[in-house]
């Protein structure tokens with residue numbers, strides 16, 4: 481029997497729901513005793529863990545799209561179709577990088593629910609980074625994930641017709657609008673929804689008054705809105721990455737659409753740099769801080785190196801008449817420079833805008849929080865204002881590591 485009408489699941493109804501899905505009959509026996517708990521801590525959806533009481537081993541995660549933004553409530557409606565987008569993106573990711581994609585057991589287009597692999601031996605990367613845990617294989621894994629998913633969905637690989645059909649299939653206007661507003665618009669003007677702490681106000685006001693910076697942000701926004709380069713994950717922050725010492729998974733691609741590669745690469749780098757900024761105060765011991773920061777910056781360099789290396793097979797098979805070496809080099813340089821710009825925008829929104837990150841907003845002491853936020857904004861400023869001169873990934877890291885907090889404000 482399939483469900484005929486949408487309703488929001490609860491820990492009680494999700495158990496009945498699981499038994500109603502024939503697609504899950506291979507995991508759970510008919511009528512067997514199950515347990516469930518709601519574990520969603522994201523901004524948008526319900527997320528349940530469901531497991532068999534008999535052995536606690538057979539377990540799944542069910543993610544259901546709510547018809548509104550969970551963070552705000554039903555005053556902010558949001559299409560549940562994002563679950564279809566997420567299921568379709570996960571299918572593509574599984575084609576190119578199955579080792580970094582959770583298995584999908586079932587997509588229910590009526591309940592807008594995806595039942596997938598429970599990554600029970602993995603941690604949300606952001607939580608690990610807050611604790612100062614290093615993930616030595618993460619950069620290699622995510623560099624590969626980015627190269628395979630971005631290159632293989634671009635015009636460099638897809639034929640002209642498939643590409644346009646895929647652009648249409650992944651039209652995701654409402655989720656893109658969230659990004660256009662929260663990443664590229666609201667942090668740069670006085671908007672009630674912004675949530676920065678009052679200690680940072682002078683720095684935020686100075687940033688918002690900087691027309692040259694706003695012009696750079698406008699360029700990034702234009703690229704986000706117009707560059708249908710490839711299928712991007714669309715929200716690849718460290719809360720969308722699950723890791724342990726040997727494995728890395730990218731989850732939650734509900735913001736997926738055909739957009740600029742730099743948006744995804746920039747998102748990962750931004751979140752590593754937000755962690756870098758947070759450890760200004762989260763790790764008071766200077767040696768430990770330097771050691772962890774060295775891990776973060778080495779990860780940024782390695783992920784770009786792996787990305788470029790894994791991208792090379794695509795360049796090896798393009799038509800060298802129309803895409804000669806000089807074009808290929810220019811493409812990768814533009815991508816690197818745009819990555820710096822996108823990373824900057826993703827950092828500024830997490831300090832100024834509605835949806836922050838625990839790395840910084842979770843710092844208890846207001847002055848320490850302001851120091852970390854100030855550093856994050858100054859790293860972002862350095863990246864976006866200098867992105868046109870960026871010539872290597874080391875250069876991006878140099879710009880970031882040269883930045884300092886300017887709180888307490890002395891201007």
Ligand code: SR1
Pocket residue numbers: 522523524549551658659662715835
């Ligand atoms: C209102 S949604 C806020 C943020 O949550 C998601 O994870 C995206 O990053 C979005 O911008």
Ligand code: MG
Pocket residue numbers: 522715720732
């Ligand atoms: Mg998410």
